[in-house]
Amino acid sequence: MKNCERFTIKGHVQGVGFRYHTYLEARKLDLVGYAKNLTDGSVEVIACGEKEPIETLATWLKSGPSHAIVISVAREQAKDEGHVDFDIL
Numbered sequence: 001m002k003n004c005e006r007f008t009i010k011g012h013v014q015g016v017g018f019r020y021h022t023y024l025e026a027r028k029l030d031l032v033g034y035a036k037n038l039t040d041g042s043v044e045v046i047a048c049g050e051k052e053p054i055e056t057l058a059t060w061l062k063s064g065p066s067h068a069i070v071i072s073v074a075r076e077q078a079k080d081e082g083h084v085d086f087d088i089l
Helices: 018-028 051-061
Strands: 003-012 032-037 043-049 069-077 086-088
Touching: 003 051, 018 032, 018 043, 018 051, 018 086, 043 051, 051 069
Parallel strands: 032 086
Antiparallel strands: 003 043, 003 069, 032 043
C-alpha cells in the first residue's frame, strides 16, 4: 500500500498553470494521484508514492510555478484509492 497525502493549496493558484506544473513535478517524482481546481479557488492535490518524493512535492507546492502566489498549503493523510497515474482533473 502506497503513502497518500492530500494537499489543499490556497492563494492565486488557478489560471496560472498550477495543475499542469504539479502534474509535471509529480511525474518526475514517480507519484500518482491528481491535481484539481476546487470551487473556492484553491487547488487539491492527491499524491501517492514513496515518502521522500511526497516530501519533495510538498516543498515544491509551497511555491508552485512562477506565476502562482501560494498563501497556504494544508496537508493530511489520504486513503489510497488505487491511482495508477497522475491526472489533471
